[in-house]
Amino acid sequence: MSAESSGPQVQPSGGPRELLVDGVRVFHQTGPSKTRAVLFFGVGLQDESFETIGLTHLVEHLAMAQLPKTHLDANASVTVNHTAFYAHGRPDDVGAFLRRVCEALADLPLDHLAREKDVVAAEAGVGADLTTAAAWTARYGFAGAGLVATPGYGPLVHTEADVVSHLAAHFTAGRAALGVLGPLPEGLALPLPPGGLTTGPAPGTVSETAGAPAAVQAPRRFPRPRLGDGPEYVEGAPSPGVALLLDGFDPDDQAVRVAHTLLCERLEDLEREHQALVFSVVSETVDGPDGDVFTLAVDGPEEQAGDVARLVWEQLGDLAANGPTQAELDDVLQAYADQVDPTDDDVRESEPFRLAAETAIAVAAGRPGATPLARIAAGVAATTREDVRERLATAARRALLVLPGEASLPESAQRVAPIAERPWCPQAPELPPGRRLRPKLHRRLLGSCADRTLVLGVDSIAQQDEDGTVHAVRWDEVVGVVEVEGGPGVAVIGPDTCHVWVHPHSYGKAAHAEVLERLAPHAERMRRAVAGRR
Ligand SMILES: [Zn+2]
Ligand SMILES: [Zn+2]
Missing domain, CATH: 2.30.29.30 (Pleckstrin-homology domain (PH domain)/Phosphotyrosine-binding domain (PTB))
Structure with a gap:
């Protein structure tokens, strides 16, 4: 494997080529006779506030409602950090879908606003693991990813001005990236408003149907984290399971990916080995104010939650002190090598979408773009046991452990490394004057x-x-x-x-x-x- 990184325009060994269409970065991979395309925008729940929860979802619905009935396999979704419009079908039909989505976003008709608000209100919010959501809220409060845990006011309160302001700030060519597998639609057009990280309406992007000027403040993308002087745990969280949140990771550090995977694997192995333990492990990474935020959620019976939390803290402590065994590391490196092998068909076919998604998310966070596959492969392959130990030791110093309901962290957890308790929400030392x-x-x-x-x-x-x-x-x-x-x-x-x-x-x-x-x-x-x- 080569450690060389590729230039911005060309990917090595038959990877996707990058082109620019109407100011939108496009990652194209040749493939089957039908075209699969995903148009990503680096906007999601993280760009909302308590007041504006659901605005991104509403914009997505209003845009999709403009499309004529078709047999095309098409859909759209909103997550914590991105919005995506998908289509799969004949190249011409996919091209027409993409153009219509962009036209709708460039001048969004709001005549269906009331109807779509009802539809969005009836749907669940951004689908995220509830344990993970509780950890984000413990770290960020009701801002950024922490908003997943609350419905806020719900989508029914949003006005035309709210929608127009959100649209102008986030649904621009500069915030978009397109992944295409299969034939590139002929005459592909993505007529979006230009602009990148604007926080107010750009000239010419405000819809004719808009009423008063934007009433909504541009939300901070990255809220201030609640940090203690060292690692902390919270009991009584509104969470079904135990969560461990580790943050402050360099998004371009490949050893971090290995460290996260290793910690998950370690816990899953322990669960398999111990008959008395029953839990499942899921993990998620989102971008945060000072690097990536990794959250590991362990869901199991509530009566085991205290012991599970101690186990998580013990395993993190062990890896931070001693690093993984060589066999553990080799397992993870082998699994990664398969995931980043550019000659593998699955990897090849998913690569334009990985590049487009990561580009949209990176640009929204003020970074240049996605990491090339070759650089990920080289970085992962070069990761040592000491790298894993060092990354986890650094992260453990500001770790946040979240325990649900009645569970309490056993005192023995303190023998691994001291960890301080903090309340779910801050307590003031005394009543203020008044x-x-x-x-x-x-x-x-x-x-x-x-x-x-x-x-x-x-x-x-x-x-x-x-x-x-x-x-x-x-x-x-x-x-x-x-x-x-x-x-x-x-x-x-x-x-x-x-x-x-x-x-x-x-x-x-x-x-x-x-x-x-x-x-x-x-x-x-x-x-x-x-x-x-x-
Ligand atoms: Zn929906
Ligand atoms: Zn409080």
Whole structure:
């Protein structure tokens, strides 16, 4: 295997060729007589906010709704970090599909907005593993990938202006990449608006049917991670399983791929060897603020979750201290060699789509593009036991271990390496200054409402729970206000998932009204969400 990397235009040994069509990077691989094409955009749930959850999915539906009925095998999907439009069929039909999708995105008709909002609302959100989602939320709160764990306000609240703004910021030629296997459609055209990482509407891209200017702030693609001084664990997470989140990885470091796979394999081997253990391991990598984020989710019976979490921590600790055995490493390297063998038919046929997907995701994150297969192969093949040990040791210093429900991490886990507990959402050291409100005495005595204290401060709203813990949310950092149990009580939600409950029965109608007034734009979205559901 050669360590040489290929130039940007040509892939070695019969790999896909890259061309530019209407400003869109296209990766084309010759193949069977029919054409398979996937048009990727580097936009997904990660580009939304609590307020705008579902906008990308809505754009995808509105574009697909514009296509005439056809027998073409075509579909579309939205994930955490990308959106894809697929087609498979006669080259001309695939070419027509791609052109129509681009035309729809360039000037999206919004006459079906109400209908498509209902359709999107009826579908599940971005399909992600729930355990993985809980780990992302523990790291990022309700932002970026952490949004997978919440429905937000739902898609019914979105306005024409929201859709137009999201479209202009993200569905451009600069954010797109196309993979094609089989004949390249003749006269292929991808008439998308130009532009790359714009955060506001580009000139000429705003639809005629748009109403008021964009009301939605451009979301941060990479939210600030909640990091401790060292490795941390969280108990009581709203998660079905145990998760280990490791981050800060260089996306171009191939030894990292080996390290991740090795950790998964190690856990699966242990599960097979031990009759008493029953769990499944899934892993996912997304891009984060300071490198790739690797999440390993271990789902099994809840009564085993504490032991499983200790096992995960032990295995990470062992690999970080001693590295893998040579046999373990050889197994993983052999499996990888097969996955990146350019002479293998499966690899050859999936390569244009890997390149297009990774290009769209990389460009959205401000990186130049996908890593050539030859460089991955060379990097993986050169990985040593010490490389794996070093990568995992570095990552373990900021590892986050997430335990579900009632599970607790056995004390013996501390013998592997100290790991500190932290609460699911941050707790403030004390109540901030401000007006203090408590439920009326007779309600507290009757137990008809929780004995909490609400503080309406200058800078923040805060709550002290019955057990004394304090949760505070700055007014200017509130991500949403949602109705609780059919209203009129509401929860004010902070970026790190803190909830402050405000119910007129507990604190009086005046305080309730004051909070909604103070958070008027959020309260307005909440009312639209509620009205839409009824
Ligand atoms: Zn859908
Ligand atoms: Zn909190």
